[in-house]
Amino acid sequence: MSHPLSRRTALLGAAATAALTAAGCSPAQQSSSASSSSAPVTVTVRLWDDQVQKAYDAGFAEFSKANPNITVKTTLVPWADYFTKLRTDAAAGNADDIFLINGSYIQPYVTGNLISEIGSDFADLRGGWSQAAIDQYTFSGKLYGVPQLTDGGIALYYNKDLLAAAGVTPADLASLTWAPGAGAGDTLLPLLKKLTKDANGKRADEAGFDGSKPAVWGYNASQDLQAIYYNFIGSNGGQFQDSTGKFVFASDQSAAAFQYIVDLINTHKVAPAASNTNANGDFARDQFLQGKIAIFQSGVYNLKNVADGAKFAWGIAPLPAGPAGPVSVVNTIVIAGNAKSKNPDAAKKVLRWLGSDGAAYIGKAGAALPAVTAQQQSFTDFWKAKNVDPTQFAKQGELKTLPAPSGANYGAAFSAWKPIFDEIFLGRTPVADGLAKAQEAANKAINS
Amino acid sequence: MTTPVPGTVRPRTVADRPGARRRRRVEAAWAYGLLGPSLIGISLFLVLPILVVLWLSLNHWDLLSPMRFIGLANWIDILTDPTFGNSLAVTVVFVLMVIPVQTVLGLVIALLLSRGLRGSWFFRIVYVVPWVCAPLALGVVWKWIYAPFGGALNALLGTSTEWLTTPALALPAVAAVSIWSQVGYVALFFLAGLAAIPSQVLEAAAIDGASPWQIFWSIKLPLLLPTTFFVLVTGVISSFQAFDHIWALTPGGGPDHATDVIASRIYLEAFGGAFHLGRASAMAVVLFVLLVVVTVIQQRWFAKRVTYDLS
Numbered sequence: 204m205s206h207p208l209s210r211r212t213a214l215l216g217a218a219a220t221a222a223l224t225a226a227g228c229s230p231a232q233q234s235s236s237a238s239s240s241s242a243p244v245t246v247t248v249r250l251w252d253d254q255v256q257k258a259y260d261a262g263f264a265e266f267s268k269a270n271p272n273i274t275v276k277t278t279l280v281p282w283a284d285y286f287t288k289l290r291t292d293a294a295a296g297n298a299d300d301i302f303l304i305n306g307s308y309i310q311p312y313v314t315g316n317l318i319s320e321i322g323s324d325f326a327d328l329r330g331g332w333s334q335a336a337i338d339q340y341t342f343s344g345k346l347y348g349v350p351q352l353t354d355g356g357i358a359l360y361y362n363k364d365l366l367a368a369a370g371v372t373p374a375d376l377a378s379l380t381w382a383p384g385a386g387a388g389d390t391l392l393p394l395l396k397k398l399t400k401d402a403n404g405k406r407a408d409e410a411g412f413d414g415s416k417p418a419v420w421g422y423n424a425s426q427d428l429q430a431i432y433y434n435f436i437g438s439n440g441g442q443f444q445d446s447t448g449k450f451v452f453a454s455d456q457s458a459a460a461f462q463y464i465v466d467l468i469n470t471h472k473v474a475p476a477a478s479n480t481n482a483n484g485d486f487a488r489d490q491f492l493q494g495k496i497a498i499f500q501s502g503v504y505n506l507k508n509v510a511d512g513a514k515f516a517w518g519i520a521p522l523p524a525g526p527a528g529p530v531s532v533v534n535t536i537v538i539a540g541n542a543k544s545k546n547p548d549a550a551k552k553v554l555r556w557l558g559s560d561g562a563a564y565i566g567k568a569g570a571a572l573p574a575v576t577a578q579q580q581s582f583t584d585f586w587k588a589k590n591v592d593p594t595q596f597a598k599q600g601e602l603k604t605l606p607a608p609s610g611a612n613y614g615a616a617f618s619a620w621k622p623i624f625d626e627i628f629l630g631r632t633p634v635a636d637g638l639a640k641a642q643e644a645a646n647k648a649i650n651s
Numbered sequence: 652m653t654t655p656v657p658g659t660v661r662p663r664t665v666a667d668r669p670g671a672r673r674r675r676r677v678e679a680a681w682a683y684g685l686l687g688p689s690l691i692g693i694s695l696f697l698v699l700p701i702l703v704v705l706w707l708s709l710n711h712w713d714l715l716s717p718m719r720f721i722g723l724a725n726w727i728d729i730l731t732d733p734t735f736g737n738s739l740a741v742t743v744v745f746v747l748m749v750i751p752v753q754t755v756l757g758l759v760i761a762l763l764l765s766r767g768l769r770g771s772w773f774f775r776i777v778y779v780v781p782w783v784c785a786p787l788a789l790g791v792v793w794k795w796i797y798a799p800f801g802g803a804l805n806a807l808l809g810t811s812t813e814w815l816t817t818p819a820l821a822l823p824a825v826a827a828v829s830i831w832s833q834v835g836y837v838a839l840f841f842l843a844g845l846a847a848i849p850s851q852v853l854e855a856a857a858i859d860g861a862s863p864w865q866i867f868w869s870i871k872l873p874l875l876l877p878t879t880f881f882v883l884v885t886g887v888i889s890s891f892q893a894f895d896h897i898w899a900l901t902p903g904g905g906p907d908h909a910t911d912v913i914a915s916r917i918y919l920e921a922f923g924g925a926f927h928l929g930r931a932s933a934m935a936v937v938l939f940v941l942l943v944v945v946t947v948i949q950q951r952w953f954a955k956r957v958t959y960d961l962s
Contacts, residue, residue, distance in 0.1 A: 287922045294714035315715035415811050417800070478799050478816035482902055614924030622903060629816060629906070648925060 262564030336535035348537025350574035356531030356599025376520035383459035395421030414472025423487035424474035438525025469630035477628035707932035757837025778835035790899020844878030
């Protein structure tokens, strides 16, 4: 078993850091003098997205040409382990000089003084950053993190071949609506039934359809916070978290939204069973890329993956509207400086660059929409050259939106509701009961 | 410098008492000197971590904020927590599923392989391969075998059973992988145990007219008791600590906490988002005490029955 060892390492690391600090020779102090001389330094950058890593690597090569004394090295930690590893490494004093972080997980690092404030040294750059991002990452009047990636809103990727085979046109997707219980005005479910096909070639709206032997699913309804359920909650007029940070997802509106998604999976079988998707966040994307899902609801963060991986013609359509219209979650990701960095001056230089010209590389590679507004054009240009119009994500982001979840103990809350949500999506726990239980557990955890 | 020779103790007389004392001191210094390196290792990598875990169990620590002493709060918390109670129960059931099957199956395989049939060298290797492989990698492979959509097992059976997400099936499914990966290791030890039985004992029994069953039951099995003791103790300990493949197959404690064994729970508490290092440490201490108790019981039972003298 590896965890007792990790715990021990973490503890010894923390003790060692404390001892060094007490002795008046903290790593930060040592390095100030080191980097003020022109000795070569290596700044490390940690991130979770391989597309962004490729873009960064290309950019940092240019950066090092202009700053020959600074080498920048990127480290990829997969999303599933990212925040666990970051936390243990931060405790042990081994975190990278700079790391990507999102709004859900940043707070404990701010309160623990583990990331540096983006203060007056960056004042000249702030005007070029997305205001939504600045607001999301400002705590007690101080900004923590340089805005890097913005997701805009969520949209639908569709497989043109599967649509054509089902007699559906892309125009049919332009103004889809859903209604609780698939009641009056619901156009989403009939369309998804048309697109779903079993192994015998029967469509879900035909007699004799066998949902237990799927060949093509219409949609990726699943336990995906950002791509799926947050948007259903919002478009039904519900909330996930209120302005004080309390979880309020057991409301009637949210319950109706969850019920709709769960029914798509378990009753109508127009989406993969939750046993496939609960623990594997990439299942739906992989099935879409293999031509087994017709409509894949996701964000701009999957654009490059879809463009690189799809061997079929595809397009982008707007998010289905609910009773409250089409409502999407918006999220921005920042890159933060480690307050205990051994190379604070060099790291600041890299951060300044990422907050200005450097952000263009993410856009130029089409990896993500830069949150440095001046560099967003590079992203649009990249995709225009490939005959892809990514503006739907940005358009959706300008409509009604829900902020991404956050909180000091967000991780604890997430792990408290996750097993209960698993059961809800598997259809084994009634939606209303499960949500009430999950909400109570999440609120208890966020305050623990 | 005089070199003490162990075992040369003379009757003490008044005349040479001071010299004997000095010799004893030198002898003790030598002993401690020789034990030193391993003592340092044991204190640094065994005793110290145990003390740290004990200390952590009395604190609240989330890795980022400063540690806070909270007395027995973690202990009261976990001992009244039904989730931890469930984990204890799940672990005991898991051990009861794995140990008898793996031990009996290992013995049967060893008996078959020890008959020296042609090609048995090949099976010796085949059975040990899963034990040699990384448990996490095995978990990933078995995850695919168990997959409800496109999985090998369901394709073979023509079903679409959700092996890992149905609460009643998840634990047996995970236990089966555990048995599969450990049985070769058990068989290997039994094979060695069988090889150590003097052939003249077996020949004498055969000449006396004992049937193969009688030879197995009255001679081989009693002479295999030391091996059985070893296999059981190590098997029970590793089953109580089982984590890697269980986590790979059913991350987060499985459906409805069905495979939420103690090790999974400890990991979840410590690194599953909540970062309750204190609570996790208290759970680790419970597991430690449990293993000591179970091992002592096993040791007591076998001590009365085992003979290590095969001559």
